[in-house]
Amino acid sequence: MNLVFKFGTKDIEFTVKYSNRKTLAIEVEPSGKVNVVAPMGVSQEEIIKKVRSKAAWIVQKQYEVKNINVNKINREAVNGESYLYLGRNYTLQLIDDKTIKKIQVKLFRGKFIVTTPTKDEVKIKEALEQWYREKALQKICDRVKYYRPFFNKEPKAIKVKEQKKRWASCTSKDELLFNWRCVMAPAYILDYIVVHEMCHMYHKDHSKEFWNMVSDVMPDYEGRKEWLRYNGIKLDL
Structure with missing residues (x-):
């Protein structure tokens, strides 16, 4: 209607x-x-x-x-390109290895090390995205657990999804859905996103009561909120 x-x-x-x-x-x-x-x-x-x-x-x-700035930053899957993780830039290093079947990604000594049997940029980016998704879920679950003592209820589920134009959301069933790109943002911003959505388990709107609850958990939330406002969803591969 x-x-x-x-x-x-x-x-x-x-x-x-x-x-x-x-x-x-x-x-x-x-x-x-x-x-x-x-x-x-x-x-x-x-x-x-x-x-x-x-x-x-x-x-x-x-x-x-x-x-809001929703422009993508298009990065190439080539040696020397920089990729973000928790607010820091890491240089990409590609290692050719025809003996393996699956592309391997790891963060090691300040570099993204990608060992790959192919030079297909699409496949390399898919492997990087999968790495980000796994790290995002791990980090977000850790932060939800950290802030759990501030709340007397817990999320029904925590999921990492493809969300082009939002950082996260909370469903009517108290499922917390996060953009996998969250893990590219600085750690203190990731914390704000987590707290924001956990407060939505109680208040589905952005009422005064909602913001009071966010403030009780994170008194300096306004500066973090402004970071999101000015950066928007512009973090990408």
Whole structure:
């Protein structure tokens, strides 16, 4: 269902889905599209009233996602190219080895060492991505475990996925989904992303209560939040 209301001279259109949740949740996608999840039985008039009360926040969020830098940094799979891991650049070193069948990737003495039987750049990048995915899941699980004492509930699942335009998300079932590129960001930024999504297990929106909870766990979160705002999803292979 699509609904719309006027905020000043701007029409704010949004889609509505109903669920068994108790409160109304508003999400602004990276494209600027507005999605609302409402409790069963709530009237259209009540939904519009509640969404209208968040109109200023919605407009600001749409402005932010419109201006976020989502440009890829296209790296080549060649000797000497640099690749990010936890905020640091590491030089790529390719080693030809026709005796192996599968490309091997490891971080060793400040370098990404890729031992490969092929020079196919697509296959080398696929191997690098798989390495990032494995490291991302490992690091994220470690950080969730670290911050677990701050929360009296735990995620139903932790998954690493392909998410081109967002760092992470929390589902209605409290599953935490992370962009595998998170592990390219500095460690203190990764921590913020983890805490942010863990707080979404309690508050599905970005209400005052949500930010108060983030602040209780991570008092200096605002500086980390700004890093994400200005860098956007521009980390890539």
